[in-house]
Amino acid sequence: xxxxxxxxxxxxxxxxxxxxxxxxxxxxxxxxxxxxxxxxxxxxxxxxxxxxxxxxxxxxxxxxxxxxxxxxxxxxxxxxxxxxxxxxxxxxxxxxxxxxxxxxxxxxxxxxxxxxxxxxxxxxxxxxxxxxxxxxxxxxxxxxxxxxxxxxxxxxxxxxxxxxxxxxxxxxxxxxxxxxxxxxxxxxxxxxxxxxxxxxxxxxxxxxx
Numbered sequence: 001x002x003x004x005x006x007x008x009x010x011x012x013x014x015x016x017x018x019x020x021x022x023x024x025x026x027x028x029x030x031x032x033x034x035x036x037x038x039x040x041x042x043x044x045x046x047x048x049x050x051x052x053x054x055x056x057x058x059x060x061x062x063x064x065x066x067x068x069x070x071x072x073x074x075x076x077x078x079x080x081x082x083x084x085x086x087x088x089x090x091x092x093x094x095x096x097x098x099x100x101x102x103x104x105x106x107x108x109x110x111x112x113x114x115x116x117x118x119x120x121x122x123x124x125x126x127x128x129x130x131x132x133x134x135x136x137x138x139x140x141x142x143x144x145x146x147x148x149x150x151x152x153x154x155x156x157x158x159x160x161x162x163x164x165x166x167x168x169x170x171x172x173x174x175x176x177x178x179x180x181x182x183x184x185x186x187x188x189x190x191x192x193x194x195x196x197x198x199x200x201x202x203x204x205x206x207x208x209x
Contacts, residue, residue, distance in 0.1 A: 013189070046087065110162070
């Protein structure tokens with residue numbers, strides 16, 4: 001029985017999913033998490049105040065700025081960024097606890113965070129979600145009705161820069177059809193789970209000898 005448990009052991013994955021604003025990456029990630037077992041969003045630490053309805057430990061781990069900076073100095077943060085004066089980041093302990101439970105983690109983060117994770121961990125899968133075209137992305141931003149015209153222009157310019165910066169990502173999915181894009185993201189994760197079980201043959205032979 002011990003040998004069977006050892007043979008079945010798998011490394012866990014960190015799946016970084018990045019995209020320009022308005023591309024629909026969060027929707028894709030939520031659907032994939034519903035459909036694949038042992039997969040969850042990574043819960044980040046943040047120094048901003050909780051919003052209405054947000055729960056500590058579910059949406060974020062809400063911490064004081066001095067606590068975040070102390071953890072950062074001590075090397076306890078795997079990836080982080082600062083947005084509008086607030087810090088956001090993933091604690092290494094959070095990753096380790098989920099790995100111990102047999103959970104693969106999805107990160108809905110930007111290129112900077114993806115690069116930081118890739119430098120800190122070996123089992124990082126990077127996926128870039130693209131709009132069908134910049135014109136379609138512009139229309140999506142307009143349809144949301146939350147941005148002024150000058151803000152949309154700024155977001156589109158920012159999107160072009162982000163796409164250039166994420167050209168090193170391993171996988172690219174064009175979100176033209178949500179169902180198709182979800183299937184492609186599921187296929188990537190499933191394939192990576194199999195690929196990262198590359199030690200199975202060695203463990204099988206070792207237990208059989």
